[in-house]
Amino acid sequence: MMELSRETVAGVIGAVIAVLLQITVAPAITLFEAVPNFIVAFCIVRAVATPASAGSVMPLVLGLLFDLMGGGPVGGMAFVLVLVTFLASRLFMALNNDTLFMPVAIMLACIMLVEVMYGLIVVVCGADVPLGEAFLYRTLPCMLYDCVIGLLLYPIAARLMVDRPRVQPGTPVLR
Amino acid sequence: MALNFQQHEPASAGRLSLIIALAVSLVCVGLYQAEGATGPLHSLQSAVEGAMVPLQRASAPLTEAVDDAGAAAAEGGVTEETYATLRQQNEQLVQQLAAAEEQRLENERLRGLLNLRDTYEITGVSGRVIGRTTDAWNQTVTLDVGSSSGVETGLTVLGPTGVVGQVISVDGGSCRVRLLTDPQSGAAAMVQSSRAEGIVRGSMDGLLYLENIGADVNVQVGDVVLTSGLGGSYTRGLIIGTVVRVEGSAGSDTRKIVVAPNDTVSLMEEALVVFSAADDAADRTVTAPTSADGGEGASGSDSGESGDGNDAGSGDDSASGDGSGDDAGRSDGTEGGEAA
Numbered sequence: 065m066m067e068l069s070r071e072t073v074a075g076v077i078g079a080v081i082a083v084l085l086q087i088t089v090a091p092a093i094t095l096f097e098a099v100p101n102f103i104v105a106f107c108i109v110r111a112v113a114t115p116a117s118a119g120s121v122m123p124l125v126l127g128l129l130f131d132l133m134g135g136g137p138v139g140g141m142a143f144v145l146v147l148v149t150f151l152a153s154r155l156f157m158a159l160n161n162d163t164l165f166m167p168v169a170i171m172l173a174c175i176m177l178v179e180v181m182y183g184l185i186v187v188v189c190g191a192d193v194p195l196g197e198a199f200l201y202r203t204l205p206c207m208l209y210d211c212v213i214g215l216l217l218y219p220i221a222a223r224l225m226v227d228r229p230r231v232q233p234g235t236p237v238l239r
Numbered sequence: 240m241a242l243n244f245q246q247h248e249p250a251s252a253g254r255l256s257l258i259i260a261l262a263v264s265l266v267c268v269g270l271y272q273a274e275g276a277t278g279p280l281h282s283l284q285s286a287v288e289g290a291m292v293p294l295q296r297a298s299a300p301l302t303e304a305v306d307d308a309g310a311a312a313a314e315g316g317v318t319e320e321t322y323a324t325l326r327q328q329n330e331q332l333v334q335q336l337a338a339a340e341e342q343r344l345e346n347e348r349l350r351g352l353l354n355l356r357d358t359y360e361i362t363g364v365s366g367r368v369i370g371r372t373t374d375a376w377n378q379t380v381t382l383d384v385g386s387s388s389g390v391e392t393g394l395t396v397l398g399p400t401g402v403v404g405q406v407i408s409v410d411g412g413s414c415r416v417r418l419l420t421d422p423q424s425g426a427a428a429m430v431q432s433s434r435a436e437g438i439v440r441g442s443m444d445g446l447l448y449l450e451n452i453g454a455d456v457n458v459q460v461g462d463v464v465l466t467s468g469l470g471g472s473y474t475r476g477l478i479i480g481t482v483v484r485v486e487g488s489a490g491s492d493t494r495k496i497v498v499a500p501n502d503t504v505s506l507m508e509e510a511l512v513v514f515s516a517a518d519d520a521a522d523r524t525v526t527a528p529t530s531a532d533g534g535e536g537a538s539g540s541d542s543g544e545s546g547d548g549n550d551a552g553s554g555d556d557s558a559s560g561d562g563s564g565d566d567a568g569r570s571d572g573t574e575g576g577e578a579a
Contacts (some may be wrong), residue, residue, distance in 0.1 A: 088298035091371040092305045099375040132287040135377035138280045139267025146260040186376050193422040193443050201443035206375045210372035
């Protein structure tokens with residue numbers, strides 16, 4: 065039977081909130097043509113905050129939901145999210161040096177990678193637009209917007225989603 | 240630097256789930272690309288879109304709040320003290336004015352729609368914009384009219400002063416409209432004065448470009464661009480916009496013609512789904528809705544410049560239109576009544 069850890073429960077709740085935000089809030093806070101992507105930000109943040117238990121199921125499900133809600137090729141965002149969240153979690157597990165820099169750097173790089181790869185998929189799948197224009201007018205602004213959201217989400221996710229080891233009373237805790 | 244490989248789950252299980260997830264998503268992409276617009280994945284996409292409508296409807300106040308916040312930020316130059324005093328003095332009046340203004344704007348927009356409806360003898364159904372796109376790659380809006388009102392995929396959608404897009408999917412009570420400014424949009428078009436035909440396409444930078452126009456055709460700034468109806472994708476003869484910039488000259492292959500859409504889609508709240516229009520719609524001109532602030536009406540009057548003199552049908556006032564009721568047979572009563 066599946067173990068209901070804090071990470072799993074927080075992950076599911078976070079995923080539901082991300083989807084709701086994408087439907088209700090994202091269209092309202094569009095800047096020019098850049099629509100923020102709460103789903104991408106959440107998946108990457110989760111992959112970095114809980115790299116050991118991130119898995120591929122949630123990125124796949126959320127990616128498919130994003131594809132179904134929007135008008136893009138179904139499976140495109142799912143593919144990119146599965147691949148990049150796996151990459152993010154493995155990178156973080158390999159490079160984590162207990163500083164804030166490493167998770168933030170990996171998170172930002174992966175968010176950018178998601179937007180670039182998704183842009184490529186959309187263009188390859190038939191959007192009749194030049195690659196350069198697609199990058200300039202969609203990928204770049206969206207990637208910046210997502211990075212801001214990722215930076216806002218990460219402290220919350222690190223606080224709420226991570227199972228902390230129980231410590232003896234009186235043990236000093238690094239805050 | 241020490242590497243910190245930690246294995247919290249069996250590596251083989253993790254890899255297996257990764258491979259399965261990647262395979263599933265790739266299969267989805269392949270199927271989606273291979274199937275037609277009526278395939279199962281496209282249908283599922285439409286169903287999910289329909290399921291999102293109540294949520295999008297619920298978030299409408301949020302959109303208004305964000306717009307209000309933007310307006311408030313624009314007024315940031317006024318000192319707080321002055322602002323508070325003025326607000327106190329005008330409290331009652333402002334409330335009344337706000338209500339009146341809302342009604343006036345709504346009247347204006349609906350009159351614009353009625354004006355077009357009368358001018359082009361359009362039969363159709365009007366709907367409210369209840370949702371906007373959730374991703375950056377598709378410029379779409381959702382209207383609150385669907386197949387129950389007679390809306391079908393492929394129908395042309397008009398804003399208060401011109402064509403704004405085309406219905407791409409329909410649900411029972413809602414439909415999704417791909418806007419003309421979307422890079423994947425393309426409308427067969429013609430220049431009203433020269434009758435030269437081409438294609439108006441959206442672009443990533445948000446502008447409309449008139450393409451595939453004969454190299455020898457002379458296109459001038461101010462020329463009115465209409466739908467040509469070629470290929471049957473858009474109803475013939477409806478105004479799209481006016482030419483605002485021509486880069487390069489006639490005879491040049493690299494000539495770029497920029498068309499300003501007649502309607503500001505970002506501010507659009509109502510739209511008209513067109514079932515049919517008059518056969519000679521292309522020869523009629525549109526009168527601009529009388530607008531105190533002159534926002535959207537200005538471009539509509541451009542069409543008069545090219546006047547071929549055949550604008551008798553347009554009249555000068557939409558309010559006198561008696562054709563608005565002729566769509567009652569196809570539109571549902573509330574929408575038709577609202578517009579009338």
